[in-house]
Amino acid sequence: MAKRFRADVLVCGCPDCVEAGAQETLFSLKEEVRHRGLEDEVRVIETGSRGFCATGPIVIIEPEGILYIRVKAPDVPELVEEMLVKGRVVERLTYTEPATRKRIPYYREMPFYSEQTRIVLRNCGLINPRSVEEYIAVGGYRALERVLFTMSPQEVIEQIKASGLRGRGGAGFPAGRKWESARRAEGEIKYVIANGDEGDPNCFMDRSLMEGDPHGILEGMIIGAYAIGAREGFIYLPYEYTLAVENLSTAVRQVREYGLLGENILGSGFDFDVQIRLGARSFVGGESTALMHAIEGMVSEPRPKHIHTTTKGVWDRPSNLNNVKTWAMVPQIISNGAEWFASIGTEDSKGTQVFSLAGKVNNTGLAEVPMGITMRKLVFDIGGGSPKNREFKAIQIGGPSGGVLPASMLDLPLDYESLAEAGSMMGTGGVVVMDDRTCMVDLARYFINFLQEESCGKCVPCRKGNKRALQILTRITRGEGTEEDLETLENLARVMQQVSLCGLGKTAPNPILSTLHYFRNEYLAHIRDQYCPAGVCRELITYFIVAEKCLGCGLCIKICPQSAITGAKKEPHVIDQTQCIQCGACFDTCRFDAIAVKSREEAPKEVVA
Amino acid sequence: MPKLKSLEELQRLRERLQKDLKSRVQVSTTITVGMGTCGIAAGAREVMRAILEELEKRNIDAHVTTTGCIGMCSKEPLVDIQQGGEPRITYGSVTLAMVPRIIEEHLVRGNAVEEWIVGRVAG
Numbered sequence: 001m002a003k004r005f006r007a008d009v010l011v012c013g014c015p016d017c018v019e020a021g022a023q024e025t026l027f028s029l030k031e032e033v034r035h036r037g038l039e040d041e042v043r044v045i046e047t048g049s050r051g052f053c054a055t056g057p058i059v060i061i062e063p064e065g066i067l068y069i070r071v072k073a074p075d076v077p078e079l080v081e082e083m084l085v086k087g088r089v090v091e092r093l094t095y096t097e098p099a100t101r102k103r104i105p106y107y108r109e110m111p112f113y114s115e116q117t118r119i120v121l122r123n124c125g126l127i128n129p130r131s132v133e134e135y136i137a138v139g140g141y142r143a144l145e146r147v148l149f150t151m152s153p154q155e156v157i158e159q160i161k162a163s164g165l166r167g168r169g170g171a172g173f174p175a176g177r178k179w180e181s182a183r184r185a186e187g188e189i190k191y192v193i194a195n196g197d198e199g200d201p202n203c204f205m206d207r208s209l210m211e212g213d214p215h216g217i218l219e220g221m222i223i224g225a226y227a228i229g230a231r232e233g234f235i236y237l238p239y240e241y242t243l244a245v246e247n248l249s250t251a252v253r254q255v256r257e258y259g260l261l262g263e264n265i266l267g268s269g270f271d272f273d274v275q276i277r278l279g280a281r282s283f284v285g286g287e288s289t290a291l292m293h294a295i296e297g298m299v300s301e302p303r304p305k306h307i308h309t310t311t312k313g314v315w316d317r318p319s320n321l322n323n324v325k326t327w328a329m330v331p332q333i334i335s336n337g338a339e340w341f342a343s344i345g346t347e348d349s350k351g352t353q354v355f356s357l358a359g360k361v362n363n364t365g366l367a368e369v370p371m372g373i374t375m376r377k378l379v380f381d382i383g384g385g386s387p388k389n390r391e392f393k394a395i396q397i398g399g400p401s402g403g404v405l406p407a408s409m410l411d412l413p414l415d416y417e418s419l420a421e422a423g424s425m426m427g428t429g430g431v432v433v434m435d436d437r438t439c440m441v442d443l444a445r446y447f448i449n450f451l452q453e454e455s456c457g458k459c460v461p462c463r464k465g466n467k468r469a470l471q472i473l474t475r476i477t478r479g480e481g482t483e484e485d486l487e488t489l490e491n492l493a494r495v496m497q498q499v500s501l502c503g504l505g506k507t508a509p510n511p512i513l514s515t516l517h518y519f520r521n522e523y524l525a526h527i528r529d530q531y532c533p534a535g536v537c538r539e540l541i542t543y544f545i546v547a548e549k550c551l552g553c554g555l556c557i558k559i560c561p562q563s564a565i566t567g568a569k570k571e572p573h574v575i576d577q578t579q580c581i582q583c584g585a586c587f588d589t590c591r592f593d594a595i596a597v598k599s600r601e602e603a604p605k606e607v608v609a
Numbered sequence: 610m611p612k613l614k615s616l617e618e619l620q621r622l623r624e625r626l627q628k629d630l631k632s633r634v635q636v637s638t639t640i641t642v643g644m645g646t647c648g649i650a651a652g653a654r655e656v657m658r659a660i661l662e663e664l665e666k667r668n669i670d671a672h673v674t675t676t677g678c679i680g681m682c683s684k685e686p687l688v689d690i691q692q693g694g695e696p697r698i699t700y701g702s703v704t705l706a707m708v709p710r711i712i713e714e715h716l717v718r719g720n721a722v723e724e725w726i727v728g729r730v731a732g
Contacts, residue, residue: 087644
């Protein structure tokens with residue numbers, strides 16, 4: 001007789017949680033459960049990420065649905081004794097909502113989760129990604145059954161078209177139309193490709209999906225291959241994603257053994273197999289033609305797309321490439337119907353989008369929400385607002401080549417069209433939240449620096465344009481810019497948008513143009529007043545202590561890396577300007593607002609000395 | 610693992626595997642066993658094991674959870690059954706021998722075993 005377990009202890013095995021000690025937690029949980037003789041009733045399982053891993057290691061107890069944060073090995077005996085033996089919630093390990101200071105033990109009640117609609121990430125953190133059996137048990141490969149035995153390839157394509165699914169790699173091209181043109185393309189041999197080459201800094205949704213639910217991607221690919229008429233497929237991902245590589249490889253091996261990949265799948269007469277190809281994580285490497293070059297074993301550089309890759313892709317054969325998230329949505333669309341998917345989201349942007357929240361926000365992590373959600377809901381309800389109650393200033397959305405949206409646009413719906421209109425883009429859904437301590441010129445400089453490093457150098461506008469833009473931006477942050485520079489930047493940006501070869505160069509000017517549009521005053525402050533209002537650009541600021549406000553607590557003296565601050569207890573302190581490196585550590589530490597930032601000219605004469 | 614050669618084989622496999630994941634899907638019945646020191650001393654562990662076995666034998670979808678002492682220590686082991694929006698029904702002094710009848714009458718036939726009930730709590 002099979003054993004019935006009363007509880008599952010799900011331990012997140014994502015790199016963030018592992019870094020925080022999840023392996024030790026997992027080991028002690030297994031030990032403790034055995035030690036207490038619970039191994040017949042309670043299972044301890046390693047899963048993928050549930051998206052909340054800044055507070056790892058995360059442990060979820062099912063069926064109760066209780067989420068514990070920062071569970072370290074020493075916490076395990078108490079957790080097992082109280083939670084698993086006596087059924088009492090261990091309050092001190094539960095999540096506290098920053099706004100209300102209330103503890104919320106049940107994850108379904110946390111705003112971070114209750115506002116989400118999980119389609120792509122439905123299984124992440126709930127099943128063991130290295131067990132095909134668990135995937136099958138939650139209804140996996142049921143969509144494949146339906147496709148292989150009750151639908152024609154054309155019917156599958158019609159379903160995808162009707163659902164309104166658009167590519168989740170960033171550009172948002174309708175997936176059904178892409179599939180159709182690949183199906184119609186001439187050629188005996190065709191390929192399907194899953195793009196997992198995520199090159200954006202701060203983004204980890206593709207990685208998290210590949211780690212947490214590899215079978216979702218595989219099932220989508222097999223369905224797509226059937227629709228398009230492909231018998232071979234590739235999954236391309238960075239070798240740096242070690243856990244994703246491991247889990248995907250395991251998944252491919254398991255489905256081959258079950259015969260869900262290979263010849264004559266389930267006796268349907270359809271043959272399909274996939275290979276995993278590894279590259280080095282790079283930004284341009286995720287561009288479709290660059291990625292196809294890499295699969296062919298060449299340098300991953302893009303080519304002009306006069307001929308679509310659906311006609312001539314890998315080895316000049318029709319190739320249908322989609323992002324891993326797009327593939328993972330396919331089985332859900334088949335299982336629940338195109339109408340269901342089309343009912344989520346907005347008029348032109350259907351379904352959900354996975355956003356990664358990073359930067360100055362309380363709940364960093366991955367959130368999957370309906371398309372068209374407002375920025376306010378994403379940043380404040382799900383993200384929990386800015387830490388330390390600092391003023392929310394803007395978000396950068398769409399990755400490094402996305403654009404900045406200011407706080408005044410908090411009610412903007414986040415979908416493909418609205419974002420493009422506002423001078424940004426959906427991209428892969430990376431969101432960086434910024435507070436009043438972020439300088440917009442410095443931000444643009446940071447992203448352009450990233451982009452000029454990632455530019456492959458094949459076309460001039462991107463190679464030279466980013467480099468020149470970086471020089472100008474750097475000059476401005478040092479207080480050496482002129483107002484003419486702003487015009488030059490704008491002209492440069494327009495040329496790059498129009499004549500660059502691929503998406504990287506075409507979208508690279510977004511951070512410059514959007515910051516210039518929404519925060520031109522900050523640029524002008526750097527140029528005219530020689531001052532950085534956010535207090536970031538070191539050459540343009542002076543920190544000094546406002547004597548009337550300083551209580552002489554000594555906190556800044558302790559934190560200053562230069563030992564530049566002196567003063568007796570309960571007496572106003574003083575910063576020695578000859579030692580100060582403008583790092584801002586004292587400013588961030590002071591609890592009494594006694595540290596002021598001023599331009600060098602404005603600062604009191606005696607402190608500049 | 611054997612190769613699946615047909616649709617039916619995959620469906621049979623799924624059916625078998627689904628049992629294993631019951632603790633992670635939402636069901637309408639929750640059985641709670643009092644597992645305070647008083648409950649454990651009175652044999653709650655053994656009662657809980659018996660419940661799990663009985664559920665498995667009859668293939669019933671229900672979650673089994675534990676709880677701390679709820680104050681009625683003299684009637685331990687206490688077993689609560691909650692179904693959907695129905696009042697929570699509590700059985701007291703549950704022994705191994707009582708488990709099959711509670712499961713049979715309460716969960717399979719839908720009639721609570723009146724003579725063993727020690728409390729009802731709405732909601």
